[in-house]
Amino acid sequence: AQTVTQSQPEMSVQEAETVTLSCTYDTSENNYYLFWYKQPPSRQMILVIRQEAYKQQNATENRFSVNFQKAAKSFSLKISDSQLGDTAMYFCAFMKLNTGANSKLTFGKGITLSVRP
């Protein structure tokens, strides 16, 4: 079974600064996906970024980038130029790359990020 650990329950960052959210995971699988989801106060789950484990290059999406360390089983999210709209709960999630297992996302407990004006 897979586990995803987000050990920081809360973080705070000044607007326009950079913040890094940590995530570690445990799996015996070699092929998998990792995700960061954002949940603003509206409750909607929004996909922020995705990383395929077989790709060495770290994924980036505009101000969001990841530091994927496969050997260390670490998957951190960096948010650059933080904006007030980034205030949300962020979840790290794992999915096996396997037919029939595509519906099984394993989530961490989440981290609440507050961006201060």
Place this chain on the structure above:
Amino acid sequence: NAGVTQTPKFQVLKTGQSMTLQCAQDMNHEYMSWYRQDPGMGLRLIHYSVGAGITDQGEVPNGYNVSRSTTEDFPLRLLSAAPSQTSVYFCASNLAGAHEQYFGPGTRLTVT
């Protein structure tokens, strides 16, 4: 294209009552899933389906039933609600072979 829709948005039940949370998607996705979100626990998979007529249990299936008679709909049934089922419930869907799940807006359920 409405995406994934869930009804109701909010519900209050008394212990022992039954109800069905509705989930529908109009994207022709084969896979659909139900998660529950509890404070400090993240989201946990309840049940999932890989196609019409096929369902399977997730991490926390006890107390919940599902069926999938059409590609579009995946209802979640609580047969006898318990206070431990107070939670926010999310439905999600994705194409087979694709790994991005699309989430509905959630249903906040309170069982008293």
